[in-house]
Amino acid sequence: MLKQAKLILEDGSEYLGTSFGYEGSVAGEMVFNTAMTGYPESLSDPSYRGQILVTTFPLIGNYGVPGDRKEDDLFRHFESEKIQLSGFVVSDYTEDFSHWNASLSLSDWMKEHQIPGIYGVDTRALTKKLRNGGSMKAKIVFDDQDLPFEDPNSRHLVSEVSTTEIKTYGNGKHKVLLLDCGVKNNIIRCLLKRDTTITRVPYDFDFTNEDYDGLFISNGPGDPKLNVKAIEHVKTAINQDRPIMGICLGTQLMALAAGADTYKLKYGHRSHNQPVLLNGTKRCFITSQNHGYAINTDTLPSDWEVLFENANDNTCEGIKHKSKPFFASQFHPEASSGPTDTEFLFDEFIELMEKYKGKA
């Protein structure tokens, strides 16, 4: 008999589902994602740390989970070393996967990483609840193993996913210092493709006196304001002239360092279909996104400007410094999962470094 488990939200609503992952209760923040592909990537994305994810696309597990082959000391098919989210809720789960590149089923992978998952839930109803009520605390409960609700955003999630030691990747001509707040592997891959040497440092590492051509501030989970040390270090960096690129949380840290404010979105942007406008142009890009916080553009200092804006809700999707080589995107140009249309932003970063080195 398949085991049943309950998804309980902080507003009291309950959804009964059938377990297909690890059979242990868990609490976290309930969020939804509307992407139609890429569950192995999402599950291993450090930005989902502490969250219980519901996918609106109902059929999950179809192509199984790829093997753990490594390239450049990174898992080729995953975004980090393990499953990062706390729980997974879907409508229809497929155990009999079919794909040439699959090694195991999603269920087996989740069991291996001790992550619970349930299927058979009205995920559309659940998503509408989150849309109307905002992201909320939730728990997946098995039998009598109840546990209290917990807000993961009160924890310093970045410290849970950042590297603890300094690591070096590649041997290219551009020296990139990567501030790891929970970096996705594909960011590293995108940089390595572009002739770089990457020094990956922990989130609280003081890199200000290091030798590098460009600073890269990664994505990561949780409330950006909790990253006090990192913000301090970025503040120092923006007083210098070396190029800086940020993604997602990295964007928020750059804004906070510049003196702007951030706020929590009602239910965030988690999808592969977010349109962003390049300010002052007719160009609109389809982007992959995964964020719960955003920059309050009214608070941006006068030497900064909005680089990208969301075409649906006008929220800030990127900023840049008016004169210095600093820019950042709230969305994910590295995709994985999602559309790759904005990968050219990495080229911009390389160009900025080249230009900077030319001057220096």
Place this chain on the structure above:
Amino acid sequence: MTHNIKKVLVLGSGALKIGEAGEFDYSGSQALKAMKEEGIKTVLINPNIATVQTSKGIADEIYFLPVTPYFVEQVILKEKPDGILLAFGGQTALNCGIELFNAGTLEKYNLKVLGTPIETIIKTEDREIFANELRKIDVKTPKSMAVESIDDALAAAGELGFPIIVRAAFTLGGQGSGFCNNMDELRTLAENALSYSSQILVEESLKGWKEVEYEVVRDAYDNCITVCNMENFDPLGIHTGESIVIAPSQTLTNSEYHKLRSLALKIIRHMGVVGECNVQYALDPNSEDYRVIEVNARLSRSSALASKATGYPLAFVAAKLGLGYALQDLKNAVTKTTTACFEPALDYVVCKIPRWDLNKFEGVTKEIGSSMKSVGEVMAIGRNFEEAIQKGLRMIGQGMHGFVGNPHSKFEDVDQELSNPTDMRIFAIAQAFEKGYSVNQIHDLTAIDKWFLSKLENISKLKWELKKFNQLDALDSTLLRKAKVYGFSDFQIARFVLKPQDGNMEAELLQVRNARKKLGIVPVVKQIDTLAAEYPAQTNYLYLTYSGSENDLTYENDNKSVIVLGSGAYRIGSSVEFDWCSVNALNGVKKEGYRSVMINYNPETVSTDYDVCDRLYFDELSFERVLDIIELEQPKGVVVSVGGQIPNNLSMRLHKANVKVLGTSPESIDRAENRKTFSAMLDYLKIDQPRWEELTSIEAIHNFIDEVGFPVLIRPSYVLSGAAMNVVSNKNELEHFLNLATQVSKQYPVVVSEFIQQAKEIEFDGVAKDGEVLIDAISEHVEFAGVHSGDATLVFPPQKLYFETIRRIRKIAKEIAKSLNITGPFNMQLLAKDNDIKVIECNLRASRSFPFVSKVMDYNFVELAMKAMLNGTIPSQMPSMFELENIGVKASQFSFSRLSKADPILGVDMASTGEVGCIGPDYYDAILKSMISVGYRIPKKAVLISSGPIRSKIELLQSTQMLQEKGYKLYGTRGTAKFLSENDVEIEAVAWPDEKGEKTALDLIRNKEVDFVINIPKNLSENELYNDYQIRRAAIDLNVPLVTNARLASAFIYSFCKKSLETLDINTYSHYLS
């Protein structure tokens, strides 16, 4: 946004044909709507009179003219437009546009092609240029060689190695394409393909690869999106129009999905498409290797499907982009707040299944492959694959109850069925599971991805679980719910659990319904909102599912909903005309102040556009699902009389379930449908009918025939487009046919009626209220009775009927309307011979000819019918057909060229796939325009005649004399030549195809020495002699116009001898009405 376009010309796609169906009514209508919103005047050329787009209020001016360069130029001269839209009328419009461009016409009149530049279109249409262009940007295409002769084709195959695929360039739906395993096969195929196109392609075969499509949009600012991707259930080798398709793709990883997606963007950017484009890929099932198979730089069947699958109005957006809008300037049509520059996120899956009608044709091969044969399609929506496919298999309307539970589908050699796909392969898979085949075994035989097969196996397994039970109480609610979640109908569950021996199972399926409702197992309503619930939807595009716990809608329960049941998949006998009726019924409902609710599942229609009604349920038209929706809507009533036979057949069942059926009472409908009661009524009213008898034994049939004599017409009781109906002329044919007829429906005995020859057939269309006829339209067939009314050529108002005949028909209609107390639309078919009038059929619903007569008469019969049904105010003045100054002719479109080996003859079983209607100031003008519209060409040099039986020889005598006067060279088969020579017609006799050593009729066709073929079959039904069949088939395969009916041949000849292209009247629809 600035553009200086004031008037645009829009090219339609003409008659529905295989490969080009109703989807272009949908895309054309959307484009016209987009132009209208911009205040641009629109001029539409489309002879398809049954479409929504050729209705008043959609285009500013309409020309019911052939979509060919000559007529388009005439319209340009008259209208002086400054822009032209080529992408919304399928391959017909695109090819016409290319011809206009090549001839310099577009430049001459300074006509701007809006959207994708014509140079881009040409690049994507010519496969060699296309492959070269893709090579420039490092995108892979199949290894391929373009050749222009058979010898070069053979040489190319030598280089590439077998198996190979042959394709003809510039054709629709893969016409003239196919796989070859050796030189002989290649020779045959190449010869055929070269008759359609001067260029053919010989390519590496990628059989077994996955086939994936993307619908891509680009604006003039280089912003690109992919609106939808779709994966074929059947691997490459089966045309995408012949394949079951699922959207979005199910077996592609993120990496594969986005690799192909970014390639699509790269291609569309390089090609410079502005608007919409479709990219088809082959994807290796064992790596990420791929090939680009095809790019269509126009709206297509796939784009219509993608629009319906996602809720993203591709055609509308493409039209706006053609005017210079940026994607982000346009709004998402569903949320109305977010931008149209996004990629829809689906929270469901859709499954498209083709509808074939191969059984309608003599001799056609049932195998499916790289050329399209299906005539329509359905789209099923579900929250898992099992639900979607089971819904879809019911929707195709061929008596199937889903994936399992279809006892009549039995295959003798399952392995053969699995490895050589036919239209029935999915049911062969069901049988294979039944026989214990594993997913792996089936995969080895079919190359279908195991993911799909495992899902189908789930359904099969669940069936066995259900079969363990014998009563509903014993079934636990978890299993019952699971069955519903996996798309099992109440009927299937009743069949597996209750196991009734026979009967229609009505009682049993209602038992299941009640049992599950008691357990709270009911479907929920979900919205299609383009953003997977991220933003609220402002539209009601809906489907029902059992994978859910709450409805997206709250219902008013105000008794203000009127549900209109649509017509389902396009098929032979039910096509775009019923879509027109459905859309106009919805308009009528709205005008009477009610909430308009539509149920239909055909993605190629306008009625399934969410903005034509207040609520659209894109779901099954089954008794079960319609009841589900009625229980939610609590409507004022249901309209069953505008969607053809599917809703009509539901009327009595709904009535028995206490549903209010609007208009004529279901008892009356039943009385008209049931031959016995209808005949008794006619007898009582003293209205004549052909003698007939309902017979249950062979002996009784023989006795009856002894009385009335051959030929007789044999048919089952409930008929759609003459299914399994046939005329038999002798005992042999009778024996042969009786076997077929009894297989069709055991519930109803065989009906045999006397068949009257040389009789005129007349069509009566009318609307009545409370038994009083409000308006009528009488049209006559050009052909004598014996040609199905859906294949016949109609003339309205009638030109050659006695006044007496008309008067008597009206009297009959009046009496029938009164007796059946008709409220709403109705239609009769009658025979007239020397003023003797017999009623052959009466349908208490809108008919195929409703849009035609409504448009020619300029009076909307369907809206009037809705007024009658909803008690609206009926105007006191009605127009009369006697007042009409112009004549309409409706001609039929056949798709025999698509149906390899089918005998292109006409009989009592319908064979046409579409129709046109043209209006002219006189009979010949209208005949000629309509016949050119369905693909006939005025011959330039020579005509080949085989005039069949003596009756048709005489019929054709005068017209052949006319041909001679006009200077045509005439060839005849022996008997014909002899007869005509004896009657002073100069004609050269040629040999029959099987006479070796002489110049045969076939040689004339092959060498293109004749450009018109008349071949009249010797009798109405017998499998034609080999020779005649050869001539007809050669004419079709080599694309030489063919007529097989003497009366029609005569009318055509008269028309082109009395008129020339240049003397045809070029005028707008509104001109003919004023």
